[in-house]
Amino acid sequence: MPSRAITQTPQTRPESSWRHPSDTGPSLMRRDDPKLARAIGVAAAAAIIFGGMALVLQTSGRVTPLGVGWATFLLTLGIAGLLFHAAFDSDLQIRRVYMAFGYLCLGVGGFLAIVPYNKQPGALFGQGFMCLFLGLLFLLAFLRNEEDAWFRNLAENILGGAGALMAVIGLVGGNIKGEFLTPYGLLLALLGLIYLIAFVGSRGVSDNLAYRTGLGIGGVGILVWAVALLRSALPPLFYRWHWTSTQPGDYFVPYGLLLMAVGLLYVAVSLLECSDWPWIVLTRRELGSLFYSPVAYIVLFAFAIVHWLAYFLVVLNLLDNVSVPEPIVGRFFLQWLVVIGTIVAVPVLTMRLLSEEKRTGTLEVLLTAPVDETAVVVSKFLAACIMYMAMWLPFGLLLIYLRLAGGSEFDYRPLFSFTIGLAATSAAFVSMGVFFSSLTRSQIASGVLTCAGMIVLTIIFLVNSVVSSSSPSSAWVTVLKHVSYIDVWIDTLDGRLLPRQLLFFLSMTVIWLFGSIKVLEARKWA
C-alpha cells in the first residue's frame, strides 16, 4: 500500500501572512496605544463638567467655589484635552462619537449664529462662531483617524459645503452692508476659508473636486478684490468727474481695504493649495519646515511677550496721562523693546535658511531638481517674510482688546500705512539674513552676521538723532533719514507713506536677494 504521505495531494495551505523580510520594516510596527489619550480624555471630560457647571451656576446667580476665570480656564483646558483624545484615539466607537459631537457643534454653532436673542439678530454670533470653530476641530480630529470612505466623504463634503456657505454669506453680506462686514462678514469669510482649506487638505489636490474647490477659492478672492477695488476707486472718480452729484462716503478705509485683504488672502491660499509652480511649492515647504522646528514657536512666543510688555507699558502710560494725543497706535510700536525684539528675531528666523541646506547637503538634491537658484532664494525669502509679518499679529489682537477694554475709540488708520512700511523694511531685513545665510554652512556665523547688520541699521537712527540735533540743516540728516528703518516706522505710524523711503528698502531687498542668488550660483565654480 503506497504511503499516504507521498501519494496524497497536499492540502492547500491557508494563505500565509508571512512576507519576505525586505517587504517589512526591520522593526515591528504596532498601533498607537491610546492609554494616555484616554486618560487625558477622561480628565478633560471632568474638567468640562466642573468648569461648565460652575459657569452655568455663576450665570444663574449662585456662588460657586470656582470663579468665572477659573471656570473658563478649566473649560478651555477640557476642550483642548478632548481634542487631543479625539486626535489620538482611533477606536471606531470613540471616533464616531467625536464625529457626532463635531456635527452637533456645527449645528449648534450655525443655529446660534443666526437666531435672534432679545430681538437682536446675531446677538449670539460670538458663541455660534466658537461652536463652528470647535466643530471644525473635532471633525478634523475624526478625519485623522477615520478609514471608512463613506464617513470620510460625508465629513469632508459637510466641511466643504459649510465652508462655502460661510464664505459666501460673509463676502456677499459684507459687500452689501459695511456694518455686517465688521465683524460678522469678516469672521465668517475667514472661518469659511479655514473650512475650505480643511476640505481641500483632507481630500488632497489629486482629487478633482478638491482641486477645483482650491481654484474656486482663488477665483472668489480675485473677484472680491476687484469688486472692492472698483467700489473704492470709482465713486470718488465719478464724483470728481461730476458724473454724480452726491459725495461718496469713505468706503476704502476700512471696508474696501479689508475686503481687498480678504480677497488677497483667498488668492494666497488658493496658490499655496493648488499651484505646482516651484516658487509656491518651495515657499510652502519652507513655511512648513519653520513650524516643524521649535524656532518658530520660540520666536512667536518671545515676540508675543515683547508685545505684551509693550502693551503693558503703553497702558501704564495711558493711565498716567489724562489726554493722549493721536496716534495712539504709534506708542505701541515705537518702543525700544520692539526694536530689540526685531534685532534678535530676524537673525533667528533667517540664519538656517540656506546654511542648513548647505550643511546637510539637501541643497544638492534641491538644485539637481528642475528649480533654479532664483526660485530657491525667493521662496526662502518669502517664507521668512510671511513668518516675520505673522509675528506682529499679536499686536493686532492686543489693539482689539485695548479698544474693547478701553471703551474709547482711537485712530487705527495709521496701521494700514505702518503695515506697508513694516513689510518694506522687513523685506530688507529678511533678504539681508538670506544673503548672510547663503555665505556660510554655519548657522551661528550667519546669525551673528545678520544680527550685526541689524545693529548697524539701528545705529543709523541714533546717528541721525545726534546729527539732526547738532546740525539740523545738514544734508546727512536727509540721507540718514532715508536709510533709517525706525524713521520709516515713525513716519508710517504718523500716517505718512513716503515712496522714496520705501524705495530704499525695496532696492536693498533686491540687491541682497541678487547677491544670494549669485552666491548660490558661485558654488558651481568652487
Place this chain on the structure above:
Amino acid sequence: MIDVQNLSKYFGPVLAVNNVSFQVEKNEIVGLLGNNGAGKTTLMRILTTYLSASSGIARVAGFDVMTHSLEVRRRIGYLPESIPLYPEMRVEEYLVYRAKLKGVDRRQRASRVGYCLERCKVAEVRRRLNGTLSKGYRQRVGLADAMISDPPILILDEPTDGLDPGQKAETLAMLRELGRDHTIMLSSHLLSEVESLVQRVIIIRRGHIALAKKLSELETDDVIVIEVRGPSDQVALTLRNTEGVAQVTPKGGEDGLAFFEVRTHQHQDLRELISQRLAKNGWPLRRLDLRRRSLQDRWNEINNWDEFAAAEPNPHSSTAVTT
C-alpha cells in the same frame, strides 16, 4: 543619452576630473568604478548640473549641462551619495513634495508616489519622519525620489551602499529591470554587484578614465600566464620575438624561475607556439595557462599601476571613447 568630451574639473589646485570622454547609449547601464576620491562623485555632480566643469563639454539627453541645465534636470533622476533628506518631513510627504517640484502631473501624482513607495519597499514607513529612518531606508527613499518623475536617465551615486544583502539583491534586480527602458549610470565600490548589473564599466583613477569597456569585451581580453625556469631577460626577449605577441609583462621570479604575462594581437591563442620556442631554448616550462581576466583583475592592475608602471599614464591615453 550622455555624451562627455574632454571634461576636466579643478578644485583650486586639485585636478578632480582629468580630460574625461565617454558616451552612454540609450537604455544602457553603465557602472562608474573608482576608489574614494577618484572623481566619480564630481563627474556625477557635473552631469547633474550641480557643478560646472572647468573645461570640456557634457551633454545629457542632448542638452548641454552648462547652458541648458534646467532641461537636463527635467530628464534625470539623481541619487547623491550621502542621501540628504529633510528630517522634519514624512516619507510620503517628502515624495509628494519632490513630485511637485519635478513637475509630475497632479492627476498622476498620488499613483506615482504610491508606485515608488511600493517599488522601493518604503511603503511601510510612509508615515515615518525622514530623520528617524535607518541608512537602508534613507537609501531607498532617495531611490524612490530619483524615480518619482520617471526620468529617462538615472544617475545613482552608490545606490546599494548601506543596504543589507537581501535589499542589495532586490535593488539590483529593480535597477536591472529599470535598465530595459532607462539609461542608468551608477557608481559603486563593489565590483561583484557592478559585474552582475552593468553592460559597461568605466574605471576612474585619479580623475582620468583608466578603463572604459563593455563587460563582454573584457571577458575576451585574455592573458597567457607563463612560469618557466630560465634567465628572465632572455626568456622575455624570446617571448617578445614570438610572432603574434603584443605585450610581455614580467611578474618577477624566484629560485631561477621567471613569471610572465603575455598579451597577444587579436586575442590569438599562442600557447603551443610559445611552448615550442621555450622548449627549443631548453628552458623547462612549469606553467602555461590562458587566463581570462576578470573585472577584479583589471581593477587590481589599475589600482596597482604605480607598482608595475614606473611612469604616470599619459593623460591622453585616458581618453577612451567607446560605443
